[in-house]
Amino acid sequence: MTAGHLSCSGIAARPRGATDEDFQDDRRGHDENDEDHHGHRHGRRLTLFLVPGSLSPAGREGRPSKGRFHCPGERRDRSFPGVFDMGYKVAVVGATGNVGREMLNILDEREFPADEVFAIASRRSHGREVSFGDKTLRCIDIEQFDFSKCDFALMSAGGSVAKEWAPKIAATGCLVIDNSSYFRTDPDVPLIVPEVNADAVDGFSKKNIIANPNCSTAQLVVALKPLHDHAGIRRVVVSTYQSVSGAGKEAMDELWTQTRGIFVTDQPSPEKFTKQIAFNVIPHIDVFMEDGSTKEEWKMMVETKKILDPKIKLTATCVRVPVFVGHSEAVNIEFENPITADEARNILRSSPGILVIDKREDGGYVTPVECVGEYATYISRIREDMTVENGLAMWIVSDNLRKGAALNTVQIAETVVNRGLLKKAA
Ligand SMILES: NC(=O)C1=CN([C@@H]2O[C@H](COP(=O)(O)OP(=O)(O)OC[C@H]3O[C@@H](n4cnc5c(N)ncnc54)[C@H](OP(=O)(O)O)[C@@H]3O)[C@@H](O)[C@H]2O)C=CC1
Ligand SMILES: N[C@@H](CC(=O)OP(=O)(O)O)C(=O)O
Secondary structure, three states: OOHHHHHHOOOOOOOOOOOHHHHHHHHOOOOOOOOOOOOOOOOOOOOOOOOOOOOOHHHHOOOOOOOOOOOOOOOOOOOOHHHHOOOEEEEEEOOOOHHHHHHHHHHHHOOOOEEEEEEEEOHHHOOOEEEEOOEEEEOEEHHHOOHHHOOEEEEOOOHHHHHHHHHHHHHOOOEEEEOOOOOOOOOOOOEOOHHHHHHHHHHHHHOOEEEOOOHHHHHHHHHHHHHHHHHOEEEEEEEEEEOHHHHOHHHHHHHHHHHHHHHOOOOOOOOOOOOOOOOOOEOOOOOEOOOOOEHHHHHHHHHHHHHOOOOOEEEEEEEEOOOOOOEEEEEEEEEOOOOOHHHHHHHHHOOOOEEEOOOOOOOOOOOHHHHOOOOOEEEEEEEEOOOOOOEEEEEEEEOHHHHHHHHHHHHHHHHHHHOOOOOOOO
């Protein structure tokens, strides 16, 4: 078994100490028919608030999941027959990778209105099989594929592939939604987290490209947005605890191999990471910048400004930890105006894409293994930070391959469809 297998089969368990009542507590104050946030009613009311306008009622519940955050067995409720009959053609570029495989899973789970899905990768993977729901797709070499027959290209093949291929694909009329950092700061390319700045999607027509943010940025801005709307954020200090899945499938294999090797006293030999990752932490993600920060830290700052508000000051320390899937963040926020922990908790509970699990007792918070395979951004440990005026501290966790990357990308495509912004390919 390789570590790569783990990304699809993570354990999703309820945090210790969290009960059915806790989840119902999290819903308190909501009308189940709340139209703004699409609360969806079912047996145990374990409801996620996803993006207004998201297509799939199943998606609004969060992923139909073996995990106990969601009611098992609920899957489809085709309340939008018109939309589901539309039949878009979708190419997933990087379909053999960590993010690409999750994109295929999420397109299937959310019943994205696609009548054809193509798995695209490099020449190395031509003919290789990947799963798409209960079907199998054969990968096609990017060089051999005609993108003009597609409506969407969901790309997660890295910056150099995006640099070369995104403009070529976009020129065929196929809308590119790219996961790499290459286009994120381009003023002619919208950078979208649908819960936060869905309206900015309208600007994609300049280049026919939309950028998906860094995974650590995505989960952070989902949490910051409703608090910023309420009290105005002045400054954010964030320390991340990022899983190895963010660095690709080979990085997951490296953690697995090193962990196993250490038990038989093999000397760890770092390849993907600069130092031993098993039983260690590494304060270095992406390349170093001139000022001593890393590019991951810089991306969190510039992307938060572009998505949410250029006036927000943000400083980050990004750390790789020996976790397979799930990024965590310890966040301190300074506001313009007063806001209490209770107010923040209530605001976050009623905000799209967020689940608050915040019992002030042993285990009454979320850890990365519990969010694997889930759609939500989880928030715990909400408390006042007395060292500054109007300060809060909190803990934010999500499945980075899902919310930060694959789910966000599919939600962007859904937003484009819902707004009628796309002409279908012939
Ligand atoms: N926005 C976000 O939150 C995140 C974004 N990312 C971005 O997504 C990219 C992919 O990440 P991840 O899935 O973890 O990486 P992986 O290493 O797991 O997968 C890389 C994928 O890219 C494909 N690929 C590589 N070179 C080419 C090429 N020349 N032409 C076509 N396809 C190619 C690979 O195909 P093959 O198997 O054939 O080599 C594989 O499918 C990252 O580089 C990063 O830019 C990643 C994580 C989170
Ligand atoms: N940087 C993330 C993955 C990612 O989003 O990368 P990029 O910003 O280069 O697309 C991680 O390593 O965990």
